[in-house]
Amino acid sequence: QELTAFGDKWQASWAYAELEESASFGPAIHKYGTVGGGAYNFVNQLLGGKLPNVHDTTADHARLKPASEYEKIDYPKPDGKLSFDKLSSVFLSNTNHEEDQPCHLRLADPELPIRDNLPEYAEPASRYCPAGVYEVVEGDDGTPQFQINFQNCVHCKTCDIKDPAQNITWVAPEGGGGPNYP
Numbered sequence: 001q002e003l004t005a006f007g008d009k010w011q012a013s014w015a016y017a018e019l020e021e022s023a024s025f026g027p028a029i030h031k032y033g034t035v036g037g038g039a040y041n042f043v044n045q046l047l048g049g050k051l052p053n054v055h056d057t058t059a060d061h062a063r064l065k066p067a068s069e070y071e072k073i074d075y076p077k078p079d080g081k082l083s084f085d086k087l088s089s090v091f092l093s094n095t096n097h098e099e100d101q102p103c104h105l106r107l108a109d110p111e112l113p114i115r116d117n118l119p120e121y122a123e124p125a126s127r128y129c130p131a132g133v134y135e136v137v138e139g140d141d142g143t144p145q146f147q148i149n150f151q152n153c154v155h156c157k158t159c160d161i162k163d164p165a166q167n168i169t170w171v172a173p174e175g176g177g178g179p180n181y182p
């Protein structure tokens, strides 16, 4: 049985109307910058979303630029009061996946992260993943290895969207696995 009524009810709901009014929020910031996009959004919200829509047709993954164009950011260590390390936050989300299940983060080309993404983008998955799932570690022979700690995945799907080569596919893990926010 197909849930055909779901689409119609969703489109008739207040939540759909509210999201539609702000559909241009992100695209306007991307296109016109923080100040110009902010001005567009301010006026648009005053007018209840009546300004012409702004479309952003460049996918997020296509906007990533090579690491060589940027200075490395030296983040201060988390102080445990106002800022926290990733893994203690993952712990709070009660995330759990049975360790013997197949990895639910599939790589189309397992060699690509180290072969292409590491030299060009300093392997971005180790930074954009909020749960520290992806790591570049040193193998026994001293060469870099791409490690996926899938047990920590909080199911945000950022990796599926952001990988510059679209090499990662998030698939549903075994039933019951994932974050369990109390």
Ligand code: SF4
Pocket (backbone or CB within 6 Å): 105, 128, 129, 130, 131, 132, 133, 134, 152, 153, 154, 155, 156, 157, 158, 159, 160, 170
């Ligand atoms: S879905 Fe989110 S938490 Fe899970 S591996 Fe991808 S980026 Fe990390």
